[in-house]
Amino acid sequence: MLSATERKPAPPTDAALMAHLLRRAGFGATRDQLDRYLKDGYEATVEALLNPPHSEPADQDLVDRYFIATVEARSPGHAVPHWAWRLATSEHPLEEKIALFWHGLLAVGGIKLDHGLEMLREIDLFRRHGLGPFRTLLVEISRDPGMMYWLDNQNSHKTAPNENYGRELLELFSMGIDRTGAGAYTEADVKAAARAFTGWAAKPTMPPFFLGPFDMEFIFDPADHDDGEKTFLGRTGNFNGDDIIDIIVEQDATARFVARRLYLFFVSDTPDEAEVERLAGVFRSSGGEIRAILRAIFLSDHFKSEALRFRKVKSPAELVWGVVRTVDRYRIPELDVCDLPAYSTYMGQMLLNPPSVEGWHEGEEWVDSGALIERVNFAVNELGRTDSPGVRRMIDSVKTSGRRLSPTALVDRCLDAMGALAVSERTRAILIDHAGRNGSLDTTSEEADDRVVELLQAIVATPDFQYC
Amino acid sequence: MVAAKGNGHRRTTRPKNLVVIQLSGGNDYLNTVVPYNDGRYYDYRPVMGLKGESVLPLDDRVGFNAEMRPIKRMFDQGKVAVVMGVGYPEPNRSHFRSMDIWHTAEPSASSAEGWLGKTTKVLDPEGANPVTAVNFGRGLPRALAYPGVSVASVGQLEAYGFLTGIAGAAKRDALLDVMARIYQPSGEQGWVSERLLGTGQGALRGADILQEAPAKYKSTVEYPADNAIAQSLKGIAQVLTARVGTRIFYANHGSFDTHTNELVNHARLWRELSIALDSFWQDLEEHDAADDTVIMMFSEFGRRIADNGSGTDHGSGGVSFLIGNAVKGGLYGEYPGLAPAEQLDGDVRFNTDFRQVYASVLEQLLDVEATAVLKSQFEQLQMAR
Numbered sequence: 001m002l003s004a005t006e007r008k009p010a011p012p013t014d015a016a017l018m019a020h021l022l023r024r025a026g027f028g029a030t031r032d033q034l035d036r037y038l039k040d041g042y043e044a045t046v047e048a049l050l051n052p053p054h055s056e057p058a059d060q061d062l063v064d065r066y067f068i069a070t071v072e073a074r075s076p077g078h079a080v081p082h083w084a085w086r087l088a089t090s091e092h093p094l095e096e097k098i099a100l101f102w103h104g105l106l107a108v109g110g111i112k113l114d115h116g117l118e119m120l121r122e123i124d125l126f127r128r129h130g131l132g133p134f135r136t137l138l139v140e141i142s143r144d145p146g147m148m149y150w151l152d153n154q155n156s157h158k159t160a161p162n163e164n165y166g167r168e169l170l171e172l173f174s175m176g177i178d179r180t181g182a183g184a185y186t187e188a189d190v191k192a193a194a195r196a197f198t199g200w201a202a203k204p205t206m207p208p209f210f211l212g213p214f215d216m217e218f219i220f221d222p223a224d225h226d227d228g229e230k231t232f233l234g235r236t237g238n239f240n241g242d243d244i245i246d247i248i249v250e251q252d253a254t255a256r257f258v259a260r261r262l263y264l265f266f267v268s269d270t271p272d273e274a275e276v277e278r279l280a281g282v283f284r285s286s287g288g289e290i291r292a293i294l295r296a297i298f299l300s301d302h303f304k305s306e307a308l309r310f311r312k313v314k315s316p317a318e319l320v321w322g323v324v325r326t327v328d329r330y331r332i333p334e335l336d337v338c339d340l341p342a343y344s345t346y347m348g349q350m351l352l353n354p355p356s357v358e359g360w361h362e363g364e365e366w367v368d369s370g371a372l373i374e375r376v377n378f379a380v381n382e383l384g385r386t387d388s389p390g391v392r393r394m395i396d397s398v399k400t401s402g403r404r405l406s407p408t409a410l411v412d413r414c415l416d417a418m419g420a421l422a423v424s425e426r427t428r429a430i431l432i433d434h435a436g437r438n439g440s441l442d443t444t445s446e447e448a449d450d451r452v453v454e455l456l457q458a459i460v461a462t463p464d465f466q467y468c
Numbered sequence: 469m470v471a472a473k474g475n476g477h478r479r480t481t482r483p484k485n486l487v488v489i490q491l492s493g494g495n496d497y498l499n500t501v502v503p504y505n506d507g508r509y510y511d512y513r514p515v516m517g518l519k520g521e522s523v524l525p526l527d528d529r530v531g532f533n534a535e536m537r538p539i540k541r542m543f544d545q546g547k548v549a550v551v552m553g554v555g556y557p558e559p560n561r562s563h564f565r566s567m568d569i570w571h572t573a574e575p576s577a578s579s580a581e582g583w584l585g586k587t588t589k590v591l592d593p594e595g596a597n598p599v600t601a602v603n604f605g606r607g608l609p610r611a612l613a614y615p616g617v618s619v620a621s622v623g624q625l626e627a628y629g630f631l632t633g634i635a636g637a638a639k640r641d642a643l644l645d646v647m648a649r650i651y652q653p654s655g656e657q658g659w660v661s662e663r664l665l666g667t668g669q670g671a672l673r674g675a676d677i678l679q680e681a682p683a684k685y686k687s688t689v690e691y692p693a694d695n696a697i698a699q700s701l702k703g704i705a706q707v708l709t710a711r712v713g714t715r716i717f718y719a720n721h722g723s724f725d726t727h728t729n730e731l732v733n734h735a736r737l738w739r740e741l742s743i744a745l746d747s748f749w750q751d752l753e754e755h756d757a758a759d760d761t762v763i764m765m766f767s768e769f770g771r772r773i774a775d776n777g778s779g780t781d782h783g784s785g786g787v788s789f790l791i792g793n794a795v796k797g798g799l800y801g802e803y804p805g806l807a808p809a810e811q812l813d814g815d816v817r818f819n820t821d822f823r824q825v826y827a828s829v830l831e832q833l834l835d836v837e838a839t840a841v842l843k844s845q846f847e848q849l850q851m852a853r
Contacts, residue, residue, distance in 0.1 A: 109578075112565055310659045346607040346621075353564075355610070356578030364663050369598060369671035370608050370621035372664075373630055376647075381633040424658020427650050434646045454639065458646050461631070463660040463668055 014038055015420035018045065020309050021298060022419075023468040024266050025049045026093025028322040030390055031397065031419050046298045050291050052092035054128055059089075059333075066333035073116025074213040076352035081338040082120055083351060087321040088330055088337060098130035098290070099123050100317055101265050103351075104360050106141050106173055108150045110353035118146040118216060119352045134258055134288035135249045138174065142241050145202030145216040151357065158198050158226045166194030166244075168357050174248045176257040184253035185233060192230040197241040199225030255283035262293055267303055268311040269363035275302050309422065310467040313366050316347035316375070318468055323379045323460070326419060328390030346374045367466060379460035384453060394418060395452045399443040407436035414455045423464040431458060482760065483835040484794055487704055487717040488584065489697070489741070489765045490609065493725030494563065496780050497770035497787045497816065499734055500536075501550060501803070505529050508806040516730055516775035526550075530803055535738040538746035539791075546797035549790040549851045551825055553804040555818025559769065559784030563725070566768040571611035573823050573842050583826060584716055585614025586841045587834065591715050595666075598674035601716040602707055604700040612718060618667055620674045625682055625703040629675030648672060681710040689751040691744065697721040698744035705748055709755040715834070724767060730779035745791070762792035762833050766822070772814050773806055783815035788825055794833060796853050824849055 018037050022029040026049070029037065037045045057063075063085050064071050073079035090096050103126060110119060122144060129137045141147050148154055148165070156162035167190045170183060177183040199221045204214045230239050233247050248254055259279035263271055279293050286292035297303050314322065320343050324330070330337060341351050348371050349360060360366075367375070385391055394417040398405070401413045411431045415421045423431065434455075435441075441451055459465060499516060502523045503509045510517040518533060524540045525531035532540050542548050556575045560566045572579040584601065592600040601619045603612055612619045622628045630647060634640045651668035685706040691698040700719040707714050721741055726734050745763070752758040770786030785804055804816035811817060823846045827838035832852035839845060 110564075112562060114562070114564075313664070348608065355568075355580055358578065358580075361580055361615070364661060365615055367664055367667055368608065368613075369618035369667050369674060370603070372667055372671050373621075373675070374607075376630055377633055380631055380643075384634065424660060426654060426656050426658060427660075430646060430649050434642075437642075454643070457631075457634070458643055461643060461647050462650050463664050464658065466664060467659055 013420065014042070015416075016309075016422060017304055018042065019420040020304075021045065021049075022093065023318075023322070024303075024312075025294075025298065026097055027087065027318060027325050028468070029419055030326060030328055030393070031417055032393065034420055043299065046295065049092075049094040049298075050131060050295055052095035052127075052131075054095075057086070057090070063333050066335075067338065070116070070120070072208045072212055072215075073120060075114055075116045076110035076119050077116070079116030079120045080341045080352050081333075083123055084321075084337050084340045085330075085333050087317070088324045088340065094131070094294075095127050099126035100315075101262075102126040102130050102137070104265075104354060104362070105261055106137075106147070107354035107357050107359040108144075108146050109356060110350075113146050113150050115146060115213065115216065116352075117213060122146055123352075131291040131294070132289065134174075134254075134283070134290060135245060137290075138169070138245045138248070139242055141173075142169070142197070142200065142245065143218045145218045148200060148202045148218065149216065153197055154201050156194060156198050156201075158224050161191070161194040161198050161226065163190055163194040165197055166190050166192075169193060169197075169244075170248070172357055174257060175251055175253040176260075184251065189232055192232040192239070193244050195226040195228070195230055196232070196239045196244045199223070200241055249288050252280070252284075255280040255288070258288070258290075259283055259293060262290070262297065264362070266294065266297055268308055269313060270311070272302070275300075310424075310464065312468050313363050313466055314468045315360070315362060315366055316344040316349035316371070317351060319347065319375055319466075320344045320378065322468070323382045326390055327382050327385065327388040328393070329382070329385070329388040331389075343374065343378050347371045347378075372466075375466065376461045379465065380457045383456045383460055386449065386453060391453070391456070394456060395449055398452045399448055401443075403443060405441045405443060407432045407440065410435050410441050410451075410455060414452060414459060418456065418459065421459070421465075423459065423462055427462050427464050431455070431462075434458065483715075484762045484792065484833045485708060485715050485717070485757075485760055486829065486834060487701075487708075487719070487761060487763045488611070489763060490567075490611075490718070490720045490722075491724050491737075491741075491765060491767035492563075492567070492720055492722035493767070494566075494769045494771055494782055495724040495767035495786060496726060496730065496734055497553075497783075497785065498773065498780075499730070500533055500738065501526075501552070501787050502531050502533060503529060503803055503806065504531050506806055512774040512806065514775070515777055516780060526799065530799070533735070533738050535735050536742050538742045539789075542745075542749065542791060543797055547791055547793060547795055548797045549795050549849075550799050551788040551790070551820055551849070552799060552801040553785045553816060553819040554766075554788045554801075554822050554825060555769070555785045555820075556822055557818075559812070559815070559818065561769060561782040561784065563768055563782070568610060570766060570768055570822060571609060573826055580610070580613060581615070582609070582611040582613045583841055584611045584718065585617045585619065587830065587836055588612070588617050588619065588716060589614050590836050590840050591834070595670065597713045598670035599677050599707070599712055599714050601718070602678070602704075602714050603718040604703050605718070605720050609718060609720070612716075616663075618670045618674070620671075620678060622678060622703065625678060625706060628678050630672065644672075677710075677712050678707060681706045681712070684710050687751050687754060689747050689754060691747045691751075695740045695744055697741055698747055701744050701748040702751075705751045705755070708752070708757055708761065726771070727776070727779040727781060730775070749791075759793045762790060762794055762829070764825075764829060765789040765791075766825075770816060773811060773816060774814060784812060785816040785818040788822065790825070790829070790851055792833075794853055796851055800849050800851065820849070821846060825851075828852075 067081045069078040070082035151165040152162045153165040202216045203219045260276045282293050282296045397417045398413045502518050504523045522534045523531035569575045573583040588601040603621045606623045631640050653665045691702040704717045766788045771780035771783040801820045827846040828848040828851045830836045830838045
């Protein structure tokens with residue numbers, strides 16, 4: 001067995017904290033990327049992550065040429081490689097992460113919308129507005145033709161309002177309900193909201209090219225809008241949809257709901273009520289600015305504490321694109337980028353197609369036995385590709401860290417090379433024991449590459465690696 | 469083994485194993501069970517109408533597609549129940565949504581809970597057997613999804629399990645050995661939950677069990693190699709005859725989305741399926757497992773009554789099948805009328821709710837109380853012998 005000093009894991013480092021930030025605010029970082037972030041420092045990195053430039057990536061032309069079907073995409077299946085590439089290569093990981101967050105919260109299912117172009121536009125809407133004021137985001141999504149169609153606002157008329165959008169806006173998008181199904185609003189509020197959104201709809205437009213898919217755009221039809229007096233959450237007036245959103249974002253319930261969902265997505269699968277309350281306070285004081293809440297999360301001692309590292313089960317998207325970014329596989333949009341969404345689907349998350357308006361069931365529910373096999377096999381296979389530049393760098397960095405590595409040093413060097421990764425003490429001990437079967441490693445020997453790769457593969461097969 | 473015995477449902481003989489075959493894409497009911505004596509059928513299907521030798525009459529009104537000869541033989545032996553006009557209120561003609569509805573048994577709201585996942589939970593509440601339900605295919609169909617229920621999803625039985633991409637048995641075994649140790653619950657596993665470790669243990673055990681099945685399996689039956697559903701059913705036969713406690717099997721066949729060139733494609737799909745079923749049933753008989761097994765086949769919807777010149781578009785009312793020695797064969801329900809007044813927006817109108825079929829399977833064949841799985845009571849069809 002290991003001696004007491006050997007069992008003791010390395011003390012937490014700045015690199016480990018930076019890796020924690022990048023796993024949560026993005027999809028992890030390679031060891032080299034971490035070094036660059038560390039040069040800027042933690043706070044500057046948080047600011048840079050929170051303020052992506054919103055410009056079209058320089059490689060967009062290349063992506064369009066490689067993934068021709070993603071241009072004016074017909075179906076979500078045609079569209080998704082476009083996002084797969086951005087997820088794999090974006091230099092603004094929080095922009096993609098926040099899009100993933102809202103994609104699961106303001107969920108529009110491809111099963112009904114079945115419109116690739118519109119789904120991609122929605123993801124872009126989340127990139128553009130996902131970090132800004134919550135009010136703007138709700139105003140924009142309420143003018144999103146895909147959302148209007150998905151939640152039947154299409155069929156909501158002055159004379160016969162359809163309550164679907166009004167209800168989900170309150171229940172799933174902003175104020176929420178508690179475990180008993182009760183909300184801080186009544187059925188009458190749902191009806192009033194539905195009336196305020198009458199006349200907001202989507203209409204088909206001409207295809208962008210011959211035999212192309214029919215596109216859609218938002219329309220407001222004043223003749224079909226109920227302009228009468230409504231009472232909503234205690235206020236009375238001739239409200240339209242924007243007025244309803246104004247009132248919603250003032251509600252305490254909304255501040256708490258948004259704070260809780262951000263906490264669950266970015267911090268931990270188990271909510272800390274005091275912290276959620278503090279973040280709700282930031283929502284109120286910042287005018288509901290998501291960026292301000294995330295800043296308050298990432299800069300808090302609570303977030304930085306070791307007790308919160310690896311406390312979230314990785315979603316399939318986090319696992320797939322986290323691994324792909326770690327191994328740094330892609331230089332150009334190779335065709336097998338298009339396979340990545342399929343792996344995520346096998347693991348239970350089909351991008352551009354949340355299972356329902358509730359989004360995905362997250363946390364521990366991500367991992368059933370079939371999904372675990374897919375997760376482990378995907379990660380193990382990727383780490384086994386020694387032609388991937390990221391894997392090559394990991395091997396080289398371990399080999400150049402010493403002429404002869406003890407099993408303990410070998411395990412710790414591998415974990416560090418994977419991006420200042422950690423595993424629990426017990427897992428580490430088993431890995432060291434396993435590495436010790438063949439004694440210490442002569443890093444100049446012929447077997448060195450194989451032994452390093454085998455250990456990298458063992459690390460991604462651990463239960464610890466399922467968490468971020 | 470069987471828990472949650474309810475009151476008021478008829479306990480039959482030994483509970484059966486259920487093999488569900490999903491006909492994905494919308495199987496054309498009218499060209500599967502053909503109303504060959506109804507002139508309207510030919511009026512609506514000038515191109516796609518099947519006649520003469522293309523139909524195997526079951527009675528003086530309807531007949532099977534001629535590609536279904538092996539199924540017809542089983543029908544004549546009284547083993548095939550055909551459920552006519554099956555569907556649900558306010559039909560949805562989207563593949564995905566309609567399939568979701570069949571998977572969750574929940575037509576009015578989105579749900580992430582599958583009816584067979586829930587059934588698995590009832591059959592094995594503690595998750596004692598990691599292979600109580602086995603899906604043949606990659607990724608879990610929502611029918612089998614349920615919180616806390618682990619279902620093995622097998623692409624290829626021989627290649628199933630962890631680390632199958634690693635070349636070299638020694639390397640793979642060494643890594644599997646590490647995994648077996650790391651996934652062992654110990655009370656000091658750091659941030660990893662008991663639940664996740666249990667899932668890992670279940671997956672490792674399940675993979676061991678399933679990988680052994682092909683080695684134990686011997687049969688004189690040959691399944692055609694170039695027939696995907698036959699290969700899935702062969703895998704099912706291997707697991708079923710290994711008798712490892714699997715109660716629910718799931719396989720997928722398709723695509724039945726025959727908007728174009730239907731005469732060729734629909735015929736091919738049923739030919740493949742019939743041959744596969746024929747092999748499978750012989751195999752079960754050879755292994756003395758035919759009495760314990762029931763097959764259910766369904767599709768998310770039927771197709772339009774009128775053809776479009778080369779195929780048919782998405783419709784609603786469809787047909788489901790139950791097959792087995794334990795099944796009371798015959799035609800269940802009325803063939804929906806084709807007269808314009810009896811149609812539903814150009815489709816045949818459903819007259820049997822699909823949840824009636826589920827309720828019948830659950831109570832009469834699996835010995836599971838239907839209301840433990842379905843949200844309300846549904847009138848059952850007496851489909852068990």
